Amino acid sequence: MECFKTLTSGIIPLARDDVDTDQIIPARYLKVTDKAGLADGLFSSWRYLSDGSPNPEFILNNHEVQGAQVLLAGDNFGCGSSREHAPWALAGWGIRAVISTSFADIFRNNALKNGLLPIVVDADTQRRLFAMTGESPTVQVTIDLASQTLTLPDGSQVSFPIDAFNKTCLLEGLDSLQYLLHHAPEIEAYERTRGWAL
C-alpha cells in the first residue's frame, strides 16, 4: 500500500448526503476481474450525459478541480453496497482523502485498506469548507496524518480522529494482512480449541 503522510490539495465539493457506493461506481462496472480502469466509471451516472458526453453541471467535470485529491462530501458517505470497487475507483481517479461528517462502516474499512484517508469533521467544519470552496473553487487544504490535523484554506486547524492501528499502516504503507499472517500461531492455537468444521 502507498503510504500517506501529508497532502496539500485542492478540494472537490460534492454537497450531497448519503452518497452510496452504487453512485460512486454503478454495478455495470463490476464485471471486471481486476482493479484497473474503474476510474472511468467513477460517479458515472452523474458525470456523463445519456449520450456519453461529460455532464458540464457535475463537479468532477469542472476544470478548476482537475488534479484535486480531496473530496468534500455531505453526511454519511459510502453507504450501501460493500463493493471495494468504490475506493478503487476514487483512488484510481486520484482522490486520496474524503472529508465528511460520517462514513458507512464497510466503506471506511475498504478505503483505509487502499490508502484512501476518510477524514471525519464536525458539521460546522464541513459547512465552513463548503462555504470556502463556494467562494473560491481553487482553495486548498493540508492534511497532516502524523499530527492528525486538517488545515483549512483560512489557516485554521482542526484535528481528526483515526485509530492507532490504521494510522501506522497508512504512515508506513503497511498492509494489514501482514499483521494477521504474523499472528498465525495464535490463530492455530485458537482453532485447536474449536471443534467446528463444515
Next chain:
Amino acid sequence: MSKTLFEKIWDRHVVLQEPGSPAILYIDLHLVHEVTSPQAFEGLRQRGLPVRRPGQTFATMDHSTPTNTLELPLMDNMARRQLQQLQANCKQFGIRLLDLDNPQRGIVHVIGPELGLTQPGLTIVCGDSHTSTHGAFGALAFGIGTSEVEHVLATQCLLQDRPKTYLVSFSGRLSPGVTAKDMILALIGRIGIGGGTGHVFEYSGDAVEALNMEERMTLCNMSIEGGARAGMIAPDDTTFEYLAGRAYAPQGAAWESALTNWRSLPSDPDAVYDRQVDIDVSRLEPMVTYGTNPSMSIPISQRIPDPAIESDAVRRGSLERALSYMDLQPGSPLQGHPVDVVFIGSCTNSRLSDLRQAANLLRGRVVADNVRLLVVPGSESIRRQAEAEGLDRVFKEANGEWRFAGCSMCIAMNGDQLQPGQYAVSTSNRNFEGRQGQGGRTFLASPLTAAASAITGRITDPRTLL
C-alpha cells in the same frame, strides 16, 4: 457479567486483542460470490498463499448470472469471464462451488440458510453487504470488502473494531396485509440510513418472536440499509425447527449438543445495550419508498413529504434531488401512481413464503396492461418447490415472467433492468438512483404490495385486494 447475544458471540471468536489494535476475529463460515472475489484470489496468488480453511468456505454464482437461461455462451463476455474466473479459482484453491447448473445454486444469502450452513452462534462473512441476512439465526454475520475477503481466505480471520449494540424492539401484532418488509422499512424511516452506523442491531420483542424464519431473514437483510453492518435475532424453537434435518446442520448427538450451545446464546435479561428504539407494529401500514434511499418511505395511505419543511440545506437539497430524480410532486399521494415494472425477487423477498403471498393475490387475476411482472426465485430449490406447488403457473397465467434463480433486477447486472424513466415496484432492498437500471426509478415495498400494484398497474394497498 450480563451479556448480549452479540457480545457472547464476539467474545467467543476473539483470537487476539492487542492494545491499540483491532481484534483478530475468527470467522467460522465464509461465503463467496463471483463479483467481489476475483481480486482477492489474485492477491493470494501474488503472495503465494493457500486458502487456510477451504472447508469453511463456500461459493455460489448469483449476481451476474442470467435468469432466462442457464447457458453460459449466451451471456455477455465480461460476465462470462467473471463466472469462469470463479470456477477456476474454486478449483485451484479447493473450494466448494455451487456452479451455474447446480440444483442448489441461488442467491448467496438464500442458500446459506437453506443448506443449513447458517447456524446460531457462528461468525459468518461474505463480500456482500446483505450478509446481515444470516443474523436471523442468531449468528454474527456481516458484509466485508474484497481486501477483507482476501484476509479471510488467507487467515480465516478479520481485523475488526468491536461495534456497539443497538436494541430494536418491535411490539404488538401486525395487521393482515402488513409484513416484515414493512417493519424494516418503518425502522429505517425512523432512524435514517446512517442511524445504525457503528452498531449491530438486535431485533427483539413479541412481534419478532412471532415471525417465521423467512420473515426474520427479511428483517435482518435490510439492517445494512439502516447503517448497521449486522442485525441479529436470538435463536429459539422457530430457528431450531427450521434447521433440523438440513444438509449441513448437525445431526444426531451433534444436534443435541448444538442445541445446548444455541440455547445459551440469547441475551441475558439484564444485558445492557448502547442504544435502543421501540416500535409498535400494531398500527403499521404497508410501507412504500418514494425517494432514492431506503429511509425515504411513507405509510401507503400518506402523502410525499415537502422538502421545504427541511431546515438543513444539504438535507433539503438531497430530498429535492430525490423527488426530481423520481419525478414526484411534494404533497401528492403515492397510492395510484402508475408503474411499468413489478419485480418480485432478491435476497430480501424471494423465498417460498414471499412467492406464496404474491401468488395468493395474483391467483385468478392478470397483471394490468403494459405492466411487466418479473418473478425471480432466490434459489433453484425454491424454484422447484414453487413449481411443485403450481405457483409458477399462477404467475404465468397472470402474464408474469417466471425465471431461474439469481439477483436479477435487484442489481441489474445480468440484463434484467429498467429502462430510463421507468417506474418499478420492487421487493428488493435498494432504491438508489440507477440501481435497477440507469435512469430507472424504484419504489421498495413488500411482495403483497408489489403483487397488488402489478394487478392494478398503480401503487396499490394490498389490503384492498385481500
